[in-house]
Amino acid sequence: MARPRKSEHNREQLLELGASLFMEKGYSGAGIKEILGTVGVPRGSFYNYFESKEQYAAEVIRHYTDRMATQIETYVSTANEPPMKIIENIPSMIMAVAEESGCQGCLMGSLAGEIAANSELCRQAMLEGMSRWRTGFEELFAEAQSSGEMRADLSAAALVELFWNQWQGALLKMQIEDNTEALESSFADFLLLIRA
Amino acid sequence: MARPRKSEHNREQLLELGASLFMEKGYSGAGIKEILGTVGVPRGSFYNYFESKEQYAAEVIRHYTDRMATQIETYVSTANEPPMKIIENIPSMIMAVAEESGCQGCLMGSLAGEIAANSELCRQAMLEGMSRWRTGFEELFAEAQSSGEMRADLSAAALVELFWNQWQGALLKMQIEDNTEALESSFADFLLLIRA
Numbered sequence: 001m002a003r004p005r006k007s008e009h010n011r012e013q014l015l016e017l018g019a020s021l022f023m024e025k026g027y028s029g030a031g032i033k034e035i036l037g038t039v040g041v042p043r044g045s046f047y048n049y050f051e052s053k054e055q056y057a058a059e060v061i062r063h064y065t066d067r068m069a070t071q072i073e074t075y076v077s078t079a080n081e082p083p084m085k086i087i088e089n090i091p092s093m094i095m096a097v098a099e100e101s102g103c104q105g106c107l108m109g110s111l112a113g114e115i116a117a118n119s120e121l122c123r124q125a126m127l128e129g130m131s132r133w134r135t136g137f138e139e140l141f142a143e144a145q146s147s148g149e150m151r152a153d154l155s156a157a158a159l160v161e162l163f164w165n166q167w168q169g170a171l172l173k174m175q176i177e178d179n180t181e182a183l184e185s186s187f188a189d190f191l192l193l194i195r196a
Numbered sequence: 197m198a199r200p201r202k203s204e205h206n207r208e209q210l211l212e213l214g215a216s217l218f219m220e221k222g223y224s225g226a227g228i229k230e231i232l233g234t235v236g237v238p239r240g241s242f243y244n245y246f247e248s249k250e251q252y253a254a255e256v257i258r259h260y261t262d263r264m265a266t267q268i269e270t271y272v273s274t275a276n277e278p279p280m281k282i283i284e285n286i287p288s289m290i291m292a293v294a295e296e297s298g299c300q301g302c303l304m305g306s307l308a309g310e311i312a313a314n315s316e317l318c319r320q321a322m323l324e325g326m327s328r329w330r331t332g333f334e335e336l337f338a339e340a341q342s343s344g345e346m347r348a349d350l351s352a353a354a355l356v357e358l359f360w361n362q363w364q365g366a367l368l369k370m371q372i373e374d375n376t377e378a379l380e381s382s383f384a385d386f387l388l389l390i391r392a
Contacts, residue, residue, distance in 0.1 A: 027310075109365075112309070112368045112371050113222070115222065117371060118221070130373075159385075162385055162386060168364070170361045172309065172361075172364050173357075175313060176323060177323065178312070185354075186361060
């Protein structure tokens with residue numbers, strides 16, 4: 001495999017570090033200068049890669065949700081377990097990817113409150129992330145319904161929406177309580193609600 | 197009733213306007229100058245009322261969650277309806293208070309992602325808000341369980357946690373989708389999950 005050009009490498013690094021930066025400081029609080037120093041990229045080069053901080057943030061959201069989605073999709077498609085068992089394992093998968101990125105929580109959930117209403121670019125990137133979440137999970141939930149493991153009085157699509165809401169809300173609570181314990185127990189409780 | 201002193205009046209106005217300001221612009225993006233102009237308060241007076249922007253934000257969170265909680269508690273204690281019916285009506289109550297404050301969504305949910313990790317003062321104010329939410333709803337949920345309307349295989353406390361998560365997640369989604377319709381339908385779906 002050809003070694004990536006240095007500029008591509010730097011762009012990738014900026015995207016990688018962006019997730020933890022925005023998660024930690026928020027959009028407005030994140031200083032581009034700080035991240036340029038960490039990667040060792042001059043300000044001029046940054047604006048070769050990205051038109052603006054806003055466009056950079058949208059790309060970071062895309063980069064982060066893509067990686068998250070790819071890991072989950074790979075796991076779901078190769079796991080040799082009943083659908084409900086796979087669903088049970090999703091949160092620990094998500095948390096592992098988040099930790100790899102130096103993040104505690106979900107970048108999308110953390111940024112949405114601050115910038116969804118102020119940046120159409122970022123809002124679009126979040127919408128794409130949500131759409132991929134939906135597509136990825138609907139089939140799995142439908143399988144769990146077909147196998148009789150999951151209640152079927154609501155559509156798979158409706159249950160996936162509740163799953164997303166539940167997960168994002170639990171992450172918010174984790175940030176407020178500064179405690180990860182409730183995340184696991186509330187997910188287990190939610191699974192009880194959706195079991196057949 | 198004695199007319200409040202002008203300084204008290206101004207402090208109250210600053211707290212009132214803070215909710216919509218922080219909700220719209222986020223914590224870092226919110227300019228104190230802007231809000232001082234709206235209320236007509238000089239910068240020096242602001243620092244008589246509040247030690248810092250951070251302390252102001254914490255007070256705004258308290259002010260907002262207090263008002264929300266008081267309205268809900270009044271409704272719950274005076275409503276002459278079965279517990280589950282009362283629970284069904286909570287979201288429209290919450291949305292009405294939010295609209296009165298010029299807010300779309302929940303101030304706590306919107307700010308948590310940005311500042312819970314960066315401001316201990318604000319995090320404490322959010323914790324108090326969550327604690328009041330819990331206390332307010334646990335009794336109501338327990339009544340719904342006793343009357344046989346709500347499933348009882350999870351504790352009332354656990355179901356209140358899921359309700360909070362669900363609500364906050366749905367508000368985040370509302371901000372990303374810029375659409376309030378899904379909020380109502382997902383709440384109705386959630387109620388189906390917790391019915392007996």
